[in-house]
Amino acid sequence: MRRPLVAANWKMHGGPDAAAKFVEVMVARFGDDPSREVVVCPPFTALPAAAMIASGSAIAVGGQNCHWEDKGAFTGEVAASMLVELGLRWVIVGHSERRQYFGETDATAAGRARAAQRAGLSVIYCLGETLEKREAGETLAVLERQSAVLAGLDAGGLAVAYEPVWAIGTGRTATAAQAEEAHAFLRGRIGGLLGTDAAAALRILYGGSVKADNAAELLGQEDVDGALVGGASLDAETFSAIIRCAPGFTARRE
Ligand code: PEP
Numbered sequence: 129m130r131r132p133l134v135a136a137n138w139k140m141h142g143g144p145d146a147a148a149k150f151v152e153v154m155v156a157r158f159g160d161d162p163s164r165e166v167v168v169c170p171p172f173t174a175l176p177a178a179a180m181i182a183s184g185s186a187i188a189v190g191g192q193n194c195h196w197e198d199k200g201a202f203t204g205e206v207a208a209s210m211l212v213e214l215g216l217r218w219v220i221v222g223h224s225e226r227r228q229y230f231g232e233t234d235a236t237a238a239g240r241a242r243a244a245q246r247a248g249l250s251v252i253y254c255l256g257e258t259l260e261k262r263e264a265g266e267t268l269a270v271l272e273r274q275s276a277v278l279a280g281l282d283a284g285g286l287a288v289a290y291e292p293v294w295a296i297g298t299g300r301t302a303t304a305a306q307a308e309e310a311h312a313f314l315r316g317r318i319g320g321l322l323g324t325d326a327a328a329a330l331r332i333l334y335g336g337s338v339k340a341d342n343a344a345e346l347l348g349q350e351d352v353d354g355a356l357v358g359g360a361s362l363d364a365e366t367f368s369a370i371i372r373c374a375p376g377f378t379a380r381r382e
Contacts, residue, residue, distance in 0.1 A: 132347065132374035133287055133331045133354035135167040135252055136361030137192065137220060138174075147174035151181040151189065153364040157371075159185035164374050165354075167218045167252070168361075172206060179215040190218030190252070193226060196239030198246070208240075208247035219244045220356070222254045224293045238277035241286075250285040252333065252356060253278065256310075259294035267292075268313050275317050283318075283326035287333055289356040290314060295336025297358055304345045304352075307334045311351035340366050343373035 138147070147170035158166050159182075169190040170178050179189045195205040211219055221244060222237030241251045255274035257267045271290070278288070290310045295302050302310070311332045319327035334346050335356030346352055354374065361367045 130329065130331050130353045131163065131165055133165040133167065133333060134367075134371045134374055135190065135218070135220070135289075135333065135354070135356045136169060136367055137223070137335075137356055137358050138168075138170040138362060139192070139225070139358060140171055141362055142170050142174055144174045144177035146170075147178040148181050150364050150367075151178045151187060153368070154187045155182060155185045157368055159187050162186060164371060166371060169218070169220055175211070175214050175216065183215055188217040189214075190216055190220060191249075192220050192223070194219050194221070194240055194244050194247075194249070196236060196243045198243060208244040208249050211244075212247050212249060217250060218252060219249045220252045220254065220289075224254060224256060224291055224296055228293075234274055234277050238280060241277075241281055245282050245285050248285075250287065251281065252287050252289050253281070254289045254291050254335070254356070256289075256291040256293055256296075256336070262292065262294060267310065271310060271314055272317060275314060275321070278318060279321040281322075283322045283330055287331040287354070288314060288318070289333040289335045291335035291356060297337070299337050301337040301339075301342050301346070302334070304349050307346055307352055308349040311349065315351050338370060340369035340373070343370040347373050348375060 167188045167190045182189045191211045194208040221241045226232035244251050257270040261270045331353040333354040333356045334352050338355045338357045339360050
């Protein structure tokens, strides 16, 4: 049984105060429930405040990126060990916005993921096809290519986020059937790369315009083990509603 994982990607929104207040709500609502894993990924400047509030609870705080080297002359970058020093447990790697705007490739994303795991962080590794590729019928070929780098990672500290680029921040969500097809394909593919036991245990998250009103159907799919949520995670009520859609959730304190 895979424990659902629901992660908030705040992108470039929110400072320390907003993140601390948000995490406070998450801790109060979900901080003592082991049935679900909740990860909050605010911008770098908000990480210390968020990590301090989350400390000692089941709520995890994660970064949105880290560098592939452990240290060095890389102005503007952050090493995975620096995130660990703040008490973080997760980092998002290979997000499509990094690929689109900052030249991220499969190779650089894989390097970041390896560095994160070396430092002891778990990785949410993002991949997904563009609209052009989907319309050309090349979705599974793209996923096959992008997922090849997962062979170099430790399955124990890994979750994969299937995020069709055309669904991110657009309000256009993949149908449950489209998501399940991609997730089932990825699980089979990862089975070939990392072994079938590892693939059976690996959480594959869906990301792309997840909202409170479509989360239940998406999270109800057999191979959808959680969600990576962008815009809808900025509001604590909406994000809480999405978390509650993860099957089997039981809130103890609200
Ligand atoms: C994301 O940033 O990973 C994402 C899925 O964004 P949104 O939920 O806004 O589409």
